[in-house]
Amino acid sequence: MTAASSAKIPVTVVGGFLGAGKTTYLNHLLRTGSARYAVLVNDFGAVNIDAGLIAQHDGTTMTLTNGCVCCSIGGGFLDTLGRILDDAIPFDHIIIEASGVGDPWRIAEIALVEPSLRLNAVIVVADASRISKLLIDSHVGDTVRGQFDRCSLVLLNKVDLLNRTAADAARATVAALRPDIQIIETTEDTLPVLPDGEVKATSRFAATAVNDSVDHESAFHRWSYRRSGTFDRGQLTAALAALPPQLLRLKGQCRIAGDASPALLQMVGQDWALTPAPADMTAQNDIMLVGVGTDALPDAAALDAILDGALIQVSQTHPTTADLNRRHAAFTL
Amino acid sequence: MSQDTIVFSARKIVTMNPSRPSATHVAVQNGRIVAVGSFAEIVATSGAKVDDRFKDKVLLPGFVEGHSHIMEGMMWSLPYVGAFDRRSPEGKLVQGLPDIDAIVARLQEAEAAMTDAEAPLFAWGFDPLHIGSVSLTRQDLDRVSTTRPIMVVHASFHISNVNTIVLQRAELDRTTNISGVVMGKDGEPSGEVQGIAARFRVFRVLGTNPLSGNLTADDVNRYAASSCIQGVTTITDLHNDLADLTIEVYRAASRRDDFSVRLVPAMASVSHSPEQGVEKIKTLKASNNDKLHYGIVKLVVDGSIQGFTARLRWPGYHNGAPNGLWYIAPEELPSIVAAYHNAGIQLHIHTNGDEATEVALDAVEAAQIAKPRPDHRHTLQHCQMADAAQFKRMKSLGMCVNLFSNHIYYWGDSHYELTMGPERANRLDATGTALRVGVPFAIHSDAPVTPLSPLFTAWCAVNRVSSSGRVLGKETEALTVEQALAAITINAAYTLKLDHIVGSIEAGKYADFAVLDEDPLEVAPEKLKDIAIWGTVVGGHVREAPRA
Numbered sequence: 001m002t003a004a005s006s007a008k009i010p011v012t013v014v015g016g017f018l019g020a021g022k023t024t025y026l027n028h029l030l031r032t033g034s035a036r037y038a039v040l041v042n043d044f045g046a047v048n049i050d051a052g053l054i055a056q057h058d059g060t061t062m063t064l065t066n067g068c069v070c071c072s073i074g075g076g077f078l079d080t081l082g083r084i085l086d087d088a089i090p091f092d093h094i095i096i097e098a099s100g101v102g103d104p105w106r107i108a109e110i111a112l113v114e115p116s117l118r119l120n121a122v123i124v125v126a127d128a129s130r131i132s133k134l135l136i137d138s139h140v141g142d143t144v145r146g147q148f149d150r151c152s153l154v155l156l157n158k159v160d161l162l163n164r165t166a167a168d169a170a171r172a173t174v175a176a177l178r179p180d181i182q183i184i185e186t187t188e189d190t191l192p193v194l195p196d197g198e199v200k201a202t203s204r205f206a207a208t209a210v211n212d213s214v215d216h217e218s219a220f221h222r223w224s225y226r227r228s229g230t231f232d233r234g235q236l237t238a239a240l241a242a243l244p245p246q247l248l249r250l251k252g253q254c255r256i257a258g259d260a261s262p263a264l265l266q267m268v269g270q271d272w273a274l275t276p277a278p279a280d281m282t283a284q285n286d287i288m289l290v291g292v293g294t295d296a297l298p299d300a301a302a303l304d305a306i307l308d309g310a311l312i313q314v315s316q317t318h319p320t321t322a323d324l325n326r327r328h329a330a331f332t333l
Numbered sequence: 334m335s336q337d338t339i340v341f342s343a344r345k346i347v348t349m350n351p352s353r354p355s356a357t358h359v360a361v362q363n364g365r366i367v368a369v370g371s372f373a374e375i376v377a378t379s380g381a382k383v384d385d386r387f388k389d390k391v392l393l394p395g396f397v398e399g400h401s402h403i404m405e406g407m408m409w410s411l412p413y414v415g416a417f418d419r420r421s422p423e424g425k426l427v428q429g430l431p432d433i434d435a436i437v438a439r440l441q442e443a444e445a446a447m448t449d450a451e452a453p454l455f456a457w458g459f460d461p462l463h464i465g466s467v468s469l470t471r472q473d474l475d476r477v478s479t480t481r482p483i484m485v486v487h488a489s490f491h492i493s494n495v496n497t498i499v500l501q502r503a504e505l506d507r508t509t510n511i512s513g514v515v516m517g518k519d520g521e522p523s524g525e526v527q528g529i530a531a532r533f534r535v536f537r538v539l540g541t542n543p544l545s546g547n548l549t550a551d552d553v554n555r556y557a558a559s560s561c562i563q564g565v566t567t568i569t570d571l572h573n574d575l576a577d578l579t580i581e582v583y584r585a586a587s588r589r590d591d592f593s594v595r596l597v598p599a600m601a602s603v604s605h606s607p608e609q610g611v612e613k614i615k616t617l618k619a620s621n622n623d624k625l626h627y628g629i630v631k632l633v634v635d636g637s638i639q640g641f642t643a644r645l646r647w648p649g650y651h652n653g654a655p656n657g658l659w660y661i662a663p664e665e666l667p668s669i670v671a672a673y674h675n676a677g678i679q680l681h682i683h684t685n686g687d688e689a690t691e692v693a694l695d696a697v698e699a700a701q702i703a704k705p706r707p708d709h710r711h712t713l714q715h716c717q718m719a720d721a722a723q724f725k726r727m728k729s730l731g732m733c734v735n736l737f738s739n740h741i742y743y744w745g746d747s748h749y750e751l752t753m754g755p756e757r758a759n760r761l762d763a764t765g766t767a768l769r770v771g772v773p774f775a776i777h778s779d780a781p782v783t784p785l786s787p788l789f790t791a792w793c794a795v796n797r798v799s800s801s802g803r804v805l806g807k808e809t810e811a812l813t814v815e816q817a818l819a820a821i822t823i824n825a826a827y828t829l830k831l832d833h834i835v836g837s838i839e840a841g842k843y844a845d846f847a848v849l850d851e852d853p854l855e856v857a858p859e860k861l862k863d864i865a866i867w868g869t870v871v872g873g874h875v876r877e878a879p880r881a
């Protein structure tokens with residue numbers, strides 16, 4: 001049932017409050033799309049594509065001459081996305097616009113549970129001239145703050161409307177919400193290309209030049225974790241929760257006691273999922289995980305110790321038949 | 334009187350027309366009422382033919398359900414597993430199920446009756462709050478089948494429970510902290526799935542979504558049959574994308590002589606830009622016929638109180654839960670409201686929490702100041718938490734309100750204990766306040782969220798008692814039976830701008846009647862919901878309710 005990892009379609013969700021510039025960014029991506037994008041938008045009317053670039057337009061789907069497709073979510077989000085996934089030729093990238101008062105993470109989770117998809121990035125576009133006020137607005141402050149909770153990149157847009165001091169203040173309010181998050185300052189004319197799935201977050205103190213979407217590798221610390229053996233499912237849940245916030249991503253193969261086949265662990269921020277490992281993933285070790293963190297990431301020994309706590313002791317590495325049956329029974333009764 | 338005039342005689346006709354409150358005879362011609370009065374007034378002088386089949390019955394205006402959904406007709410193709418008794422479109426009393434074992438037994442019965450071994454089994458109406466907050470686990474559903482996919486949709490329609498085979502096929506049987514894949518006490522997925530991601534995945538592996546299937550003539554016929562059973566002759570479908578296929582199904586149904594209800598669909602604003610929406614409603618309105626009434630738009634501002642997704646003003650939820658969700662941004666609402674207001678379209682605005690009500694009032698106020706429009710009758714739907722100050726603003730702005738009185742019975746205890754606390758729960762769905770302030774109001778069921786039954790809704794507004802027996806604000810907010818009957822007839826028609834043609838029994842209006850065994854004004858108020866309904870008359874066509 002699981003699609004090979006090479007066939008997984010990357011998904012990017014673009015969120016942010018009304019008027020932040022989501023549609024402008026989506027227009028930009030559609031026009032400059034270097035691959036075959038499927039873009040799902042809330043308001044078709046706001047999409048502004050030169051007539052010369054439109055190959056076909058049937059009222060709910062617009063096909064562009066560069067191969068990209070733009071779909072209106074109006075007829076129902078689940079049905080629209082389902083149609084995109086069922087397209088005869090898989091798209092290179094699916095980009096979804098979240099509602100202005102929606103939580104983009106809720107949509108991003110689709111890419112974590114749908115085996116044919118992988119989550120590339122959750123981008124929040126913020127209007128630099130309004131964001132500080134919106135974050136404390138009595139009606140929508142909680143909604144707007146929540147949009148940043150689990151995004152992987154912030155586009156601080158419309159900075160050309162502000163002087164440097166005001167732009168810095170806007171950046172500081174966003175950074176205060178998510179000290180670890182990468183913030184790119186943008187204007188309508190300087191919107192970035194789609195990030196490549198290795199969106200990296202910077203620490204609050206890392207210098208980030210305007211429009212510099214590539215961070216210096218030195219700002220990040222890597223951590224590798226290799227073990228023979230298996231994790232206990234419950235202990236692993238606890239161990240993952242205990243990992244420090246400076247660890248931004250963790251990914252790789254592992255084994256869970258009671259499961260016949262290896263599992264793929266993917267963790268971004270505090271969110272993680274275990275899925276069956278793709279067949280083409282062959283690791284020497286039973287457990288091989290690679291993490292990326294900020295420059296403040298604790299040393300490897302401390303991190304190792306946390307995950308070691310989830311390992312089943314060597315004597316118990318091979319579960320008894322009874323254990324296996326019990327585990328198995330839980331899902332096949 | 335002309336040859337084709339029929340005079341129905343009845344034990345009593347409660348007209349809901351204040352200038353002629355009761356009668357014994359009503360003359361009908363070409364589907365409309367010619368005259369209402371006594372034998373002497375109508376028959377003795379004209380010699381018209383009398384149809385006395387209702388001579389032992391009591392006629393009321395056909396009930397008007399101002400807030401319900403076509404989903405009521407769609408759901409009845411699936412087994413019902415809720416805690417309270419419901420009447421099926423075939424007229425069968427479907428017993429409420431008090432515990433998990435009873436739910437499993439009903440599902441087993443439905444499963445045994447299925448012929449296609451692969452087809453998924455869907456069921457609906459479950460609410461853990463109604464059976465002592467007990468969860469329905471995948472292990473429970475595995476007792477029904479380990480090979481056939483099973484999905485039980487909650488009464489809220491936002492949460493579902495599935496069996497293990499569904500989790501396995503969806504590959505959601507792994508430990509994950511994705512919100513929406515709820516873990517059980519054992520740390521494994523419990524089978525409860527909610528939220529967009531899990532729903533998407535489950536519907537994809539099931540290959541079908543019972544909640545978004547294409548509307549069929551059968552669905553609409555079931556809706557009409559349920560209406561007849563409950564004495565309803567005018568019914569809303571208060572949130573519909575109105576896709577071309579739906580429009581065609583409604584058109585075909587409404588043109589049949591034997592179609593026994595007047596349908597009032599509200600276009601969902603969310604699936605249209607305001608410009609498109611205005612144009613679409615204008616076009617649809619031109620296709621109206623006597624049983625199909627387009628012309629209103631529905632906006633949904635927030636979520637539900639018991640789901641903690643309604644937007645509340647300070648001090649918020651009684652149990653400290655975080656504030657709910659906006660479905661329309663407060664700053665976007667004024668422009669949407671203005672677009673429909675300026676086009677002369679009536680707005681029906683869903684606001685459950687009082688913060689949502691506040692921004693809706695602000696938006697209508699701004700629209701009224703920019704372009705004053707007499708008699709717009711924009712109506713707040715649910716509006717369960719409004720206080721007197723908000724009702725006074727509704728009054729000043731010329732608005733109506735349609736209050737969700739059934740909530741008092743079904744979730745009154747939750748509101749008292751969890752969501753609002755005693756003070757606010759006592760003025761939940763404040764019909765008394767609406768009366769005192771003078772805001773025109775209706776009361777509703779939101780079927781299929783709660784059962785379609787205007788007499789039951791009226792009973793809720795009169796008795797204000799929860800399912801556990803707790804009385805909420807009866808001294809200050811309860812209606813008299815007569816006031817409650819107005820709220821399910823003439824006043825509900827008023828909120829739909831249809832009170833000139835339905836809602837009371839008087840000359841000129843459609844001959845739409847609810848045929849009852851007893852007079853609601855004479856039975857004890859606590860028996861109001863128990864009055865037997867024989868059937869309806871719609872446009873002069875007599876329709877006996879199906880009984881099974």
